[in-house]
Amino acid sequence: MSMQTNFVTPVAQLKAYASTAGVAIAIPSHGEPGERSRAVASPRDLRTEPGPIRFVVIALAVSFLTVFVVLPLVVVFASAFSKGISAYFAALAEPEALSAIKLTLLVAAISVGLNLVFGVIAAWAIAKFDFRGKTFLITLIDLPFSVSPVISGLVFVLLFGAQGYWGSWLQAHNIHILFAVPGIALATIFVTFPFVARSLIPLMQEQGTQEEEAAISLGASGLQTFFRVTLPNIKWGLLYGVLLCNARAMGEFGAVSVVSGHIRGETNTMPLLVEILYNEYQFVASFAIASLLAMLALITLVVKAVLERRLDEGQIPRNDPGDH
């Protein structure tokens, strides 16, 4: 079933969004600039500066990267393994560490799952339809990016705290939101909300509505159109958004710290536990957890590069065996 035509994916736009979104991951440059730009100029022609200057500029860039990216990463792993491999794994097998890992996975699953659904719906509505208040909706979706995470957390304290708007009602019904999993999930959903929608909107706008119109004129229902036409077209963009959303959800510190209550073995996520262990002079354990988060970042980076290449290629490979 190859309905896809060769739509050009606006990767540049996507990257621009990612960078305004404060995603602090360097976007890897691609060796091959892609079919479109090949006609313009070969990269070799642009090197007009003399050798020494090129060398200095490259050296500057490399040393900057080394100091700010590579060294910290090396330090994390070196500290984690400073007392040997067995100490490293013993630290990860601690009940508190396991509980933090489980909580982090659970919260990430909840927030990515919900943001996936709402992100797709929001992007679909914005990209494929015209309605009043569309700009306002886009602004709202962007809001979590411009709000400090601490404020994002405090908002939920004000809403659900015992002294907050719904506090007394919740207490009377014995419902615990703040200082429990629901509060942590809510805060995480809030800060990660824009990622999925923001990765999809430019992609869907670029793709337009022609295919959907064709499907509907051929007698497909709305849902059929969505699952058979829209969704396959945005598959890679969607994965990209989910990936960024997940990375942020697992790494969030500020907002979660405010609503966590720091109950040991219960409401501490991995980033919170890293800080706690560090303050308890348990440096190996602290960096062992940190190394897991660093690995997550590395995996994210690799998968992101792969996804970007797919998006760059501009079309979904045919007979794709991957079934997600």
Next chain:
Amino acid sequence: MIRRILPLVAGLLWASSAFAADYTLLNVSYDPTRELYADFNKAFVAAYQKETSKSIEIKQSHGGSGSQARAVIDGLQADIVTLALAYDIDAIAAKGLVAPDWQKRLSLNASPYTSTIVFLVRKGNPKAIKDWDDLIKPGVQVITPNPKTSGGARWNYLAAWGFAEKKFGSADRAKKFVADLFKNVPVLDTGARGSTVTFVERGVGDVLLAWENEAFLAQREFGKDKFEIVAPPLSILAEPPVALVDKVADKKGTRAVAEAYLKYWYTKEGQEIAARNSYRPRDSEIAKEYEKSFAKVELFTIDDVFGGWTKAQKDHFGEGGIFDQIYKN
């Protein structure tokens, strides 16, 4: 793929919730007590199980004393609060979560262990710091957390003030002394542990004003060859209080266990645990046993010098209080 992962995750989650104790208590405490309560909880759980054959699980939460009190007020379900100073529990009591007479319900101001403020200096004491006077000398960098956010820092501040008032005989001179002291502070962390890390790990400053127990812990963790403890001849008697959170305990039905938990502090075993963790025990026998562990320091109380916590808080740390006036200049 997802189908394969989901059962795995579910299995992990289930495995963690399979163990359920008869009672679960949450103790919300301040920063430096992590090691103390890890020790104490283990002993209490064993003792209680032996006596009543009921199993208890005790959960801990640690943070700056003020922010922990705030969290309890906002609904953190603490059965017990064990904070750095009485004022923070008063704040919880003001919201009706703890009975107003909480400090009278247990003996000794509801403070089963005490501590004091001492100096931690680098090996060999290169700046020759012996007493509070030495802290205001030019070129001495003093590390203390921010009294606005940290309980320990408030004790530090009040100890310095008490010293100066006794030495110079007037509140005005004391104010000048404390102002001079804070001119020597290069960085104010938000909590006691943060300041310890600044001094010990990052190597900032010549002297750390610290809880005695915190100073001992840092020395134990990093070795006596790196840091020395200097006890000034005069300091403050710090009384970190404990209290039952009535509203939560009654709702959860844990009042009896929580009371037993707090009373365990007043047993020989409890006092021994305090002493072992470098908190000064109240029990005279245990105190005698551990006499050598603690320096002889003349101690004054907050009631003697400042007329109690409520007044001290209002005069010194309230909005526009003396600390604000000092720190602005």
